Amino acid sequence: MIHILLLASLSDKVFPLVLGKRTSCAIWDTLSAAFSSPSESRIMSLTMALQELNQKPDEPVANFLKRAKTIAEELAVASHIVRPSAFNLHIYRGLKPEFGAMVSSLLTRTEPVLYDDLHAMLLSHEFLHGSTLNKLNVADSPPANAPTANTAQRLGSDSDSTTPTSQRRGRGRGGRGRGGSNGGISSGRFWCAICRKTNHSTNRCYF
Incomplete structure (x- = not known):
């Protein structure tokens, strides 16, 4: 039984070494002599x-x-x-x-x-x-087309410079009236150009 198990466990390259061995003891001694000491x-x-x-x-x-x-x-x-x-x-x-x-x-x-x-x-x-380290440097660097803080600030100032003066005035609280007017006179009284009421002027409108 042991003889059969030993033969079945051998690879094709090792099997020729034990060919003709009839007992398990002979097979074991042959394998030990071949592999115990390196060539x-x-x-x-x-x-x-x-x-x-x-x-x-x-x-x-x-x-x-x-x-x-x-x-x-x-x-x-x-x-x-x-x-x-x-x-x-x-x-x-x-x-x-x-x-x-x-x-x-x-x-x-x-x-x-x-x-x-x-x-x-x-x-x-x-x-x-x-x-x-080179891979880390490439990963940490911003994209070539990504705007920086200075670029964004410069773009913002450039857009303001191209806006007409009359439109840039309208951004303040006193410039919210139509046509840039602070109000009008109706029957000798001031009226608000925003809410059209007469109890205050345009620059004091809270509506």
């Missing part, structure tokens, strides 16, 4: 991948560091530990040119920078000098 070719492949690692033009630095750390962890599982100084050198070499000044400063340190510290410093540098 030299696997270690060389991971080492070359770490050496050739480069940050893509549109790749955030966090993703680049994650890829590098994944390779280093796989090497550690294969009993091939990558020293922090060597790991940092692979990171420095693979970063985009915009990190050049920062890399030059980090290389002057006597002790290698820990991964968490390096991660924080590179993220801060990307935020301050990369595309993230």
